[in-house]
Amino acid sequence: MKKRYLLAPGPTPVPEHVLLEMAAPMVHHRTPQFSAIFGEAAEDAKYLFQTKQDVLILASTGTGAMEGSIVNCLSPGDKILAINGGKFGERWGKIGETYGMSVVWHEVEWGTACDPAAIKKILDDDPDIRAVCVQASETSTAAAHPIEALAKLTRDRDDCLLIVDGITGVGVFPLPMDDWGIDVLLTGSQKALCLPPGLALVSLSEKAWKFADQSKCPKFYFDFKKEKKNLANKTSAYTPAVSLVIGLRKVLQDVKEDGLDVVHARHNRLARATRAAAQALGLRLCAPDSPADSCTGFFVPESVDGAKLVKCIRDEFGVTLAGGQDQWKGKILRVAHLGYIDTFDVVVAISAVEMALKKFGHPVELGKGVAAAQEILLEGY
Ligand SMILES: Cc1ncc(COP(=O)(O)O)c(C=O)c1O
Structure with a gap:
């Protein structure tokens, strides 16, 4: 199971x-x-x-x-x-x-x-x-x-x-x-x-x-x-x-x-943490200048097939993220942080991305993205 x-x-x-x-x-x-x-x-x-x-x-x-x-x-x-x-x-x-x-x-x-x-x-x-x-x-x-x-x-x-x-x-x-x-x-x-x-x-x-x-x-x-x-x-x-x-x-x-303010602040914290994690891993954000707090998109390294990466994370690790559509199909990953999502869901998502990238042969320092996220996630406590 x-x-x-x-x-x-x-x-x-x-x-x-x-x-x-x-x-x-x-x-x-x-x-x-x-x-x-x-x-x-x-x-x-x-x-x-x-x-x-x-x-x-x-x-x-x-x-x-x-x-x-x-x-x-x-x-x-x-x-x-x-x-x-x-x-x-x-x-x-x-x-x-x-x-x-x-x-x-x-x-x-x-x-x-x-x-x-x-x-x-x-x-x-x-x-x-x-x-x-x-x-x-x-x-x-x-x-x-x-x-x-x-x-x-x-x-x-x-x-x-x-x-x-x-x-x-x-x-x-x-x-x-x-x-x-x-x-x-x-x-x-x-x-x-x-x-x-x-x-x-x-x-x-x-x-x-x-x-x-x-x-x-x-x-x-x-x-x-x-x-x-x-x-x-x-x-x-x-x-x-x-x-x-x-x-x-x-x-x-x-x-x-x-309170709506608290709900918005939680989404913002999770979003900033996810963006920081992607950047710490050297992954280019899809919307660096106007990111939405609903989900974070980043480009997968060129040597990695994004569609296969999403599939591995979903089918092998059990974590469903989203890939790209149309012109970005196979090129990006999207990690959502909206709704009933909190601190440790972000940790799971980033950890899964790091492990999958390593499995696909991309040089990754495991924990680097997670640590960058944690610094921001801690603001909530
Ligand atoms: C911004 C935006 N608009 C429209 C839709 C379409 O919504 P639905 O699939 O519920 O019709 C989505 C679904 O992901 C969305 O994210």
């Missing part, structure tokens, strides 16, 4: 007490008993999103909430700016094209953040752009985009929204929706919320709800106005993912108890 560790950027491990909570016998969703749970989860989600607006709870993956944001806020023919710095940025553009929007692709070099000055120029030059679509954390490259700076560009433009995929950002680092003026913020359950996949949460600003009133995209399941109406009665339009909502309520209670 091999002991396994799940340290990939989603799905992330689910805490034991949350698993137990979700294992309770099924309850019917149209009952006062479940409505109380649903209502409590939706209310506590406002704390997570740092908003006074409703947070809709959808039975879907994160991509469903991305698609829902586009179809609810925009119309065919609308022009949107897709900030494309990785797999998920590309997804914004693809969704827009699917619904007949005119997509302005803003290409960003993988591993870097977009430059707000460049975005300002695009918006100034093209007042027809109705939405800027971006990732808070572009999980495929481990880079973070400057959401606060982007929000400063859009918050005073009545006819342009900032739509933020916070799937590996919400609950990881600060994204205060109301304070910054983010118009649409969304996340998925299988990341920092430490739940199984299957729930998406999304919130719209007052400005975004006005856009929703004008939207002409076809929609049936992902109809946010319908969901908002149902939420007022502590329910959802269709059968909610009952067990996941029960888990969500528990996780959000925990987040409130710890």
